[in-house]
Amino acid sequence: MARITIDPVTRLEGHGRIDIFLNDQGGVENTYFQIPELRGFEQFCVGRMAEEMPVITNRICGVCPEAHHIAATKALDGVFGAEPTAVAKKLREILYMAFFVTDHTTHFYALGGPDFIVGPDAPPSERNILGVARTVGLEVAGEVIACRKRNHEIITFLGGKSIHPVAGVPGGWSRPITAEERAQIEDTARKNIEFARFSLSLFEKIVLKNPVYLEMVTSDIYLHRTYSMGTVDTNNQANFYDGMIRVVDPEGNEFATYPPSDYREHIAERVEAWTYLKYPYLKKVGWKGLTDGIGSGVYTATPLSRLNVSEGMATPLANAEYQRMYEAFGCKKITASRYEPIHHRLATHWARLIELLYASERMLELALDPEITSSETRNIPDPSRFTGEGIGSVEAPRGTLTHHFVTDERGVLTKVNMIVGTTNNYAAISMSIKRAAERLITGNAPDEAILNRVEMAFRLYDPCLSCATHFLPGKMPLTVSIRDSRGGMLREMRRKG
Amino acid sequence: MKASVYGGTVIIGMGNPQLSDDGVGLAVAMAVAERLRQHMTLTVTELNTGGIRLMEAMAGFKRAVVVDAMLSGAPPGTVQRFDPKDFVTTKNTFSSHDTDFATAYDLGRMAGVSLPEQVSFWGIEAREFDLFGERFTAEVAAAVPVAVERIVAQITEWEGGA
Numbered sequence: 001m002a003r004i005t006i007d008p009v010t011r012l013e014g015h016g017r018i019d020i021f022l023n024d025q026g027g028v029e030n031t032y033f034q035i036p037e038l039r040g041f042e043q044f045c046v047g048r049m050a051e052e053m054p055v056i057t058n059r060i061c062g063v064c065p066e067a068h069h070i071a072a073t074k075a076l077d078g079v080f081g082a083e084p085t086a087v088a089k090k091l092r093e094i095l096y097m098a099f100f101v102t103d104h105t106t107h108f109y110a111l112g113g114p115d116f117i118v119g120p121d122a123p124p125s126e127r128n129i130l131g132v133a134r135t136v137g138l139e140v141a142g143e144v145i146a147c148r149k150r151n152h153e154i155i156t157f158l159g160g161k162s163i164h165p166v167a168g169v170p171g172g173w174s175r176p177i178t179a180e181e182r183a184q185i186e187d188t189a190r191k192n193i194e195f196a197r198f199s200l201s202l203f204e205k206i207v208l209k210n211p212v213y214l215e216m217v218t219s220d221i222y223l224h225r226t227y228s229m230g231t232v233d234t235n236n237q238a239n240f241y242d243g244m245i246r247v248v249d250p251e252g253n254e255f256a257t258y259p260p261s262d263y264r265e266h267i268a269e270r271v272e273a274w275t276y277l278k279y280p281y282l283k284k285v286g287w288k289g290l291t292d293g294i295g296s297g298v299y300t301a302t303p304l305s306r307l308n309v310s311e312g313m314a315t316p317l318a319n320a321e322y323q324r325m326y327e328a329f330g331c332k333k334i335t336a337s338r339y340e341p342i343h344h345r346l347a348t349h350w351a352r353l354i355e356l357l358y359a360s361e362r363m364l365e366l367a368l369d370p371e372i373t374s375s376e377t378r379n380i381p382d383p384s385r386f387t388g389e390g391i392g393s394v395e396a397p398r399g400t401l402t403h404h405f406v407t408d409e410r411g412v413l414t415k416v417n418m419i420v421g422t423t424n425n426y427a428a429i430s431m432s433i434k435r436a437a438e439r440l441i442t443g444n445a446p447d448e449a450i451l452n453r454v455e456m457a458f459r460l461y462d463p464c465l466s467c468a469t470h471f472l473p474g475k476m477p478l479t480v481s482i483r484d485s486r487g488g489m490l491r492e493m494r495r496k497g
Numbered sequence: 498m499k500a501s502v503y504g505g506t507v508i509i510g511m512g513n514p515q516l517s518d519d520g521v522g523l524a525v526a527m528a529v530a531e532r533l534r535q536h537m538t539l540t541v542t543e544l545n546t547g548g549i550r551l552m553e554a555m556a557g558f559k560r561a562v563v564v565d566a567m568l569s570g571a572p573p574g575t576v577q578r579f580d581p582k583d584f585v586t587t588k589n590t591f592s593s594h595d596t597d598f599a600t601a602y603d604l605g606r607m608a609g610v611s612l613p614e615q616v617s618f619w620g621i622e623a624r625e626f627d628l629f630g631e632r633f634t635a636e637v638a639a640a641v642p643v644a645v646e647r648i649v650a651q652i653t654e655w656e657g658g659a
Contacts, residue, residue, distance in 0.1 A: 044515065044629035059515050063546055106549065110596050128600050129549075133607055141608040148553065163544065 018433055018458070026443040031434040033426075033458065045416040050079050050390075050407045054168045057403065057418075065164050066099035066155065067396035067421070068403070070241070073168030075403040078261075078390025079411070080381035082171030087374040091173045093241040094185060094366045095158045095165065096394065098151040100240060100359035101192050103397040104303075104352050107462050108199060109144045112349050115456050116207045120216070121449040136202060147195050150188045157181060172378030179373055186367040192360035193317065200321060200353050207350075208328070217346040218329070221439045222457060224292045224431055225250040225343045227282055227299035229424065230306030231395045232257070238310035240359065240395040246309040247282065250294050252340045256284070260393030263402055267419070268297075270427075279427045280419060290431050298431065301399030301424035302461060303351035304342060312337035313354070315361035321354045345432055348460045352397075386411070396421035398462050422463045432457040505538040506652060507558040507613075511565035513545045517630045518573075518623035518637045521644075522564040525621065528645045529562070529652070537656055552601035552612070560655055561613040562648060566637075567620030574636030575622040576644045578651070615655060619648055 023029040045056065054072040058065035070092055077084055084092070107113075110129040114122075118131035126134075133141040152162065158181075159165025160174065167174045177185070207213045216222075232246045233239040236257075245263070247255045258266055269278035270287045281287045281297035288296040299305070313319040325347065326339035333339055342351075366372060388411075392403045398421030406415035422429075436457035440450050510526025512519040523543055530541045542554050555561035567577070596604070605612050621644055624634040633641070 040629040056515065059513050059545060110549065128596055129604055130600055130607065133604070138607055141604055145549075145553070145605070145608040145610060148549065152553075163550075 018454075020433075020437050020441065020454070022441070026441075028434070028438045028441055031430070031437050033430045033433050041418075042416050046413050048413050050076060050405055050411050050413050051170070053403070053405060053413070053416075055164065055166055058164045060420075064099070064103065064396055064398070064421075066096060066159070067394055067401050069159070069165045069168050070096055071392040071394045071396075071401050071403040072405075073170070074242075074392030074394070075390035075405045076168075076170035076392070078392065079386070079388060079405055079407055080170040080390075081385030081387045082379050082381040084172045085374075085376045085379055087176070087371050088172035088377045088379075089242070090366050090369055090372055091158060091177065091377060092168065094363060094372075095155055095167075096241050097359045097363035097366070098154040098158075098188070100397060101196075101356060101363070102148050102151045102155075104356040104359070105144060105147050105195070105199070107397070108203075108349065108353060108356070109140070111462065112352070112459060115452070115459070116213055116349070117202075120452055120456065124448070124452070127452070136206075143195060143198070147192065150191060154185055154188055169378060171381050174378070176375045176377045177373055182367060182373050186364065189360055189364035189367050192363060193357065196353065196357035196360045197317070199356060203350060203353055216453075217350075218344055221436050221453075222345040222432065222460070223343055224345060224428065224435065225294075226292045226296070226428055227255060227285070228305035228308035228341055229299050229301040229400060230309040231260075231393070231400060232310060233314065235314065236309075236311040237314040238306045238355075238358065238395075239314070240355075242394070245393070245400065247299065248309050248341060250292070250341065250343065252308070252334045252338070255282075260400075260402060261391040263391065263393075263404075263419070277423065277426060280424055281427065290427055290434070292431065298427040299424070300428045301395075301421065302348050303355050303397075304345070304348040305399075306395060307351045307354065308341035310338065311335060313358050315358050315365070317361055318354055318358035321357060325350050325354060345457070345460055352462075398422050399424040422461070425461050425463070429458050429461050429463055432461070504557075504559050505540065506560040506562065506655070507540045507542055507555055508648075509542045509544055509551065509554050509561060509563045511544050511547065511551070511563060514543075515629055515631060517625040517628050518621075518633050519566050519626045520631070521566050521621045521623065521633055521637050521641065522619075524633075525564045525619070525641055525644045525648065526562075528641065529564075529648045532645065532649050533652060537652075547598055547601075548596045549601045549604065551598055552605045552610070555613050555616065556605065556610045558613050560615045560652075562617050562619065562652065564619045564621070564644065564648065566623040566626060568623060568626070569620065571622045572636070573622050573624035573634060574640035574643075576640055576647060577620045577622075578647070579618040579620065580616075617651060619644060 019032045021029040053076065054069045057068040057072045060068055109132055114127045114132055117135050118127045122131065155165065156162040158167065160167040227247055227249055229245060229247050231239055231243045233243045236246065244257050245260055246257045249255045256266060266283055267280050268283040269280050271278050282299055285297035292298060307322060313322045329342050331339035331342060388407045388409060390405050394401050401421050402419045404417040405413060407413050433454060436454045440453050508526045508529055510523035512522040514520035514523055526541050530539050533539055544550060544554055602612065621637060621640050623637060
């Protein structure tokens, strides 16, 4: 039996890696995807004051500090029994939309997009953001940088600090915005909308109008029929900042809609001996192993699943794009504004761009809100309403993020639990890698292009393997190893990220 | 961002101050700034992910020093300097969500971002980097003053030659 290892970071540190075991015929016997877990987080937090959590958790991950800051702040609202003012919620959401725009933009142009724009078979040295700029025009590089810059400026002044926001407080937000800042947010949002539309048109031109790519997107290599999860507002439309958690089954029937605070009634975690990360699954369906279908509790929490549970999009341009995507896949309408779910996982890239447009439009709506410059940004917590327990939930770009804090009567943390975006998708990612490997690898020495197509199955989820770590100098962030049955190295490839 | 707006030197401390030795880059950056602050204009930046963000953090500055924990197999506490030309990456300068620093730097150039003429990278070999904690291991703690001395000397030399 041969083993192929796709190791996105470094093996020695025990970080994320993919192992593909081949049988004697050269077919795929099994695949394992392991995600690292940072140790000791609960012990690190327990005994601290709960108020520290928004600034502790925003350092957990270098990629989405904003998501952790907002989720932790919402959990504090619960701990202190302090409902935020209306404008505070809107300011939090503006910061969050600016973050979504930067994150989704970066994923498309630097990480997910190069597979399509430069091509899945292109050499790895070209399959990056530079290759994207060379293919579609140098000005795109400037647009990506400018988009990040203008949104980071909003995050910095609104969050009180660059990179690690500090403005979230129980019951609100520590600062109001001025009229000038509001105008800057509006201007940024308008530019974001144009940029999102440009990105969607690029996706259409390059992917949808290319029969080879379209076939790849709609092929059964990247297909899994699982449950879908996402946060929805009172109209059952996708919302990233707040709402109810909605789950639909693989046919699109509503399976559950619950407040995030009920997560333990709906989500259970499966422990497998070979990995230290648990697999979350839908408790009321049950764990049937790494398999899809209506009888398996495996679900996804991704841009695509958020659209699968949503009754159209809450903003007009994003809604038009939403309809276009579902119709392109031939999905039938099952409610007045929702379609059968899409299960072709590469469509997640498309869904991400629709979310980019939605986040941009939502940012504009909030910037134009008449009360947005109000100084009523905080309800001071009333000690008589202190509860000592709070659950905060947001849609992180990579899936539903839940923070759960319990404190003693002084507000000192006694228990901390978190389900981060990528963890939700652990089973689904593992299944997608396995399926792509099974369909694509037919011999002991799959070439670079084949292995890249296997990697595309996990890249589409934008998995966050905590902050990346790796070797220097000369070693590359990705090592692909093909081993024989005794673990001997047959072939090894290294490449840039 | 134009060079004329910022100029000067930026010291970028990379890593996570809550992940044991991973925070050493930050501690060194702060200590270097403390030593040199009275003599020159210095900006200190904390970053815990690399890639495009790192390139953006040095935009507009004339010189940049990046300090980070590294995992090269050397004994913990080893301090090494790397120049961009022979450098691939340290522990945090690559981001799995976008790209490595070299690609990000080229992207910045392509996009017309004003980037420093001089960049140096310093790595301090870590021992413990995936356990939550705010203390360094003994070897890494001992390496802090060593790294500070060397970086101060290097910046002073840069300034002298400017």
